[in-house]
Amino acid sequence: MMKFKRMMAPLALALMAWPVAAQTVDNTKMNQYIDRLMSQMTLKEKIGQLNLPVTGDIVTGEAKSSDLAGKIRKGEVGGLFNLKGVDKIREVQKLAVEQSRLHIPLIFGMDVIHGYETVFPIPLAISCSWDMAAVERSARVAAQEASADGICWTFSPMVDIARDPRWGRMSEGNGEDPYLGSAIARAMVHGYQGDDLALNNTVMACVKHFALYGAAEAGRDYNTVDMSRWRMFNYYFPPYEAAAKAGAGSFMTSFNVVDGIPATGNKWLLTDVLRKLWGWDGFVVTDYTAIAEMTAHGMGDLQTVSALALNAGTDMDMVADGFIGTLEKSLREGKVSEQTINQACRRILEAKYKLGLFDDPYRYLNAKRAKKEIYTAANRADARRLATESFVLLKNDARLLPLKKQGRVAVIGPLGHTRANMPGTWSVAAAFDKYKSLYEAMQQKLSGVATVTYAKGSNVFDDTQLEANGSMFGREIRDNRSAEEMLDEAMNVARHADVIIAAVGETSEMSGECSSRSDLTIPEAQKRLLTALKSLGKPVVLVNFSGRATVMNWETAHFSTILNVWFGGSEAADAICDVLFGDAVPSGKLSFSMPKSVGQIPLFYNHLNTGRPLEQGKWFQKFRSNYLDIDNEPLYPFGYGLSYTTFSYDHLRLSANKMDRRGKLVASVDVTNTGEYDADEIVQLYIRDMVGSVSRPVKELKGFERIHLQKGETKTVHFTIDEEKLKFYNSDLQYVSEPGEFQLMVGPNSRDVQTLSFVLE
Known part of the structure; x- marks a missing residue:
């Protein structure tokens, strides 16, 4: 580090006098640091921070002579992604911190989606474990390995709710349910970022794809999404909000339209909801070429859509060259403001500050770590264990x-x-x-x-x-x-x-x-x-x-x-x-419904009733909501999964049959391993609001617990029900609970449940 400091210009040395806090960021110091840095930046350098090109695989020794190197030296690049290896990343980082005018370090990202060299199961499989400790551990291991190889930013977790399995990217998400999806989103963000982003074994999370990408029409990738805001808030937004409130450092925009406007240029989505309603303060990056793709959506030429994206709240342009190529012209023409450019630049610099890159731009580039912390026996054991839980x-x-x-x-x-x-x-x-x-x-x-x-x-x-x-x-x-x-x-x-x-x-x-x-x-x-x-x-x-x-x-x-x-x-x-061969007992439970036919899609357990519901146990009734050729039920329901042993659920009870908004109820059930193998079971709690100001789902997951039972053992599982578990967004998009009768259901899946009732007063 001393050799590096001697090579720095006096301005950069002065800027580096403000160290990153050890545990939590001192916002006053961070703001002072960035104020001083930005006061020295030209407009081109500010816009350069908003530019995220892809590297390809630069071979060590090529970086200095590449076209990309010239842009880095001129301060026209804020970060790079999908460059692997400490030596390659160090060579490129040196260009930024030793040969550019202000020595601003680059941020290095990668699609570390479900592990690095130690690869964990795909995210959809991980969600079938319902094991939040293991989920968080998978992200922690991924962060440890990726950071050991020079990466400080991951484009994960993907938290899109997916109810249409024709969509291939269902594999990257956590299934159909907002409650389970929110729990996984929180676990993944904390696993990646830990309690201190400045530590060199954590990485910044990037939540994607904001928003609604999992609802692409016909299950066709990149396709249109159209839904009511009521549905957005009740079903699709909760995992994004959970990740935002867990402190995720960045968000990525989705390719689809939201209310007819592409997400990357949607101010209501990026500013009104993400920043103002949820109080989130990180930076927003586009998906690959998403700014340029708004032209195909019919939103205008590259200059027009770049201005639209920046004004909406997008901070960083991945690959499209829209910001770097047009924002100066748009500023001259009054289509964007310098204040908006400054705000986007500040958010990128804040992320780098929180990662500790201004304190030491080489903090993630320790070759010794790369040799001893990647694909270790311990990491592989974690991945193997989680895989058995996901099946x-x-x-x-x-x-x-x-x-x-x-x-x-x-x-x-x-x-x-x-x-x-x-x-x-x-x-x-x-x-x-x-x-x-x-x-x-x-x-x-x-x-x-x-x-x-x-x-x-x-x-x-x-x-x-x-x-x-x-x-x-x-x-x-x-x-x-x-x-x-x-x-x-x-x-x-x-x-x-x-x-x-x-x-x-x-x-x-x-x-x-x-x-x-x-x-x-x-x-x-x-x-x-x-x-x-x-x-x-x-x-x-x-x-x-x-x-x-x-x-x-x-x-x-x-x-x-x-x-x-x-x-x-x-x-x-x-x-x-x-x-x-029985060295592990299967315990995974489906995080989605498995259909009998593509014709049933979208198929999901927490659906609304129709005015003409099919009678339970019936296949077809004329003038009822059903098909001529198949019943309405999934082949395997949400939450389903067998074990080598069997479990009984007995004595479901409530601590009271009434509660007020400030009170709580406790639901208890005795679960017994009645088979021949020690095993895990995932006990699931569902709730139905029987009467509401808007139609309410037939059931909603509101709790789960993964327990281990030896053969013959009984454990009592307790679920606490408070007002928060009973809230929903009404037709005015107010987050409310409403008094009345509720059904409470507990069981091993969403279909096979025991039911009791209680009243919210």
Whole structure:
């Protein structure tokens, strides 16, 4: 650090005299520091702080001569993203702090979505754990590893509510429920940021995508969103608000329109709601080229939409070159004000101050940390444990699971022997060569006690182009053999096995960004394989890989044992083996409803009743709200998931049957492990407001607790109900509770519940 200081100009040395506070930021000192810095900045340098270009993969030694280097030296870059490695980042940071006029450090971001080199399960899978301590730990490990490799800002968590699984980015979020989504949002923000952003093992969170991106029409990525503000506030906004109030340092705008205006240029959204209503004070960055894309939305040319974005409350332009290229002209023409530019610049500088970059711009660039803190045994153990908690056992009718570690096991299917598809989508820092395929992990698990064989059996799709569309970024597993040849090989292997593990479903890139699907059933190539395996009459465990809710009617009808494993991260293969062979007991519960048909979508448990609801237990009634060809119910309901053991719920009771707004009630239920395995259970609380000034949902999740029970053990679970759990936004968007009758429901999922009533006076 001393050598660095000697190289700094006197102005920069004076500015660096204001150190970042050790635990909490001293706002007075921060404001004084930034006031002094901004008083020395030119207009170009201020606008430069609002510019976030992408680097590509700069090879060490190239940075000094690149076009990007010239922009950094001129103060025209505020930060960079998706540059990996301490040496590369140090080289670029040196340009900013040693060769630019004011030596302002860059902020370095990356899509650290669900881990760094230690990759945790995809976020949708993590949400199925309902384990907030483990969720926070996953973000803490990601921050530790990313910061050890030079990253101080992550574009995570994604908290978009998703009720349409055709949308590929459902995989990045936490499912359909605002209560669960809010709890996960808080846990992720705290995991990334800790209690002190200036520590070099924390990173700044970026909450995305603000707002409503998960409601894209037809489930098609980047598409239009249109909904009432009442629905926004009651269903879609809560996780964003929870993340804002948890202190997230930044927000990212979404691609869609909100009330007809693109989110990136929507002042009501970014200023009135995010900043004024919720009192949030961080900075807003666009998604990739979102400013320029407002032109395609019909909002004007690049200059016009750049001014629209800045005036709305967007502070940083990712890649579009709208701010850096047009704001000076817009200022001269009176389309933006210098005060607005200053405010955006200040927010970026405040973020850098809070990260401690002005105190030491190289604080995240310790090569020793990078060597010893990434992909450690402890981190991998955390990822493996969370993966086992995320898997959802959908069926185990024949009690086939857990399997015994003996005999002859055949792993068959296109997902059975691929390393690159284990981590899942958006694992940009993954090191595939370090991970195992399911076949490799099972060989290791059963070494010396059982025989493990493998055959691919089929491609993912028969159609080459379809498979290519869902197999990118080094995840390709296409086999050039004929379908008949692959199936014959698989059948020969299967005939000699005692049990078959069918590893089928989606590839990792069949979900994620720009991976929308209109058909959510298993591809025909894999269905043929499963049909052939079933014909042998041997025990088959269907291990389903997916990044969304898929339609599994056929599988449910034909197979007794189904384990959904999503994409479990770098340790997925070992974790799957842990669960299959009983070293871990499955405990995951769905964070979304699984439909019987795409025609039911959007399908979600906390829906409103119609004026003509279908009678309970009925399939079809004329002049009722139903389908001719299918019932209204999901195949598997929200909150559903089996275990190797069984649980009973007894003696649901309330401490009182009335409460006033200042009071509280306690609901209690006795949960007993009635089976043969020690295991975890997720106890869920739902509430229904029976009469309201607006129509109210048939039930809403309002509490949950993950408990561990030894076989035969009983625990009493308590839920406290206060006025906050009964509030909602009315038609005037006032957050209120209303007196009257409420139903309280407790159970293992949203369908199988016990019910009591109470009155709010």
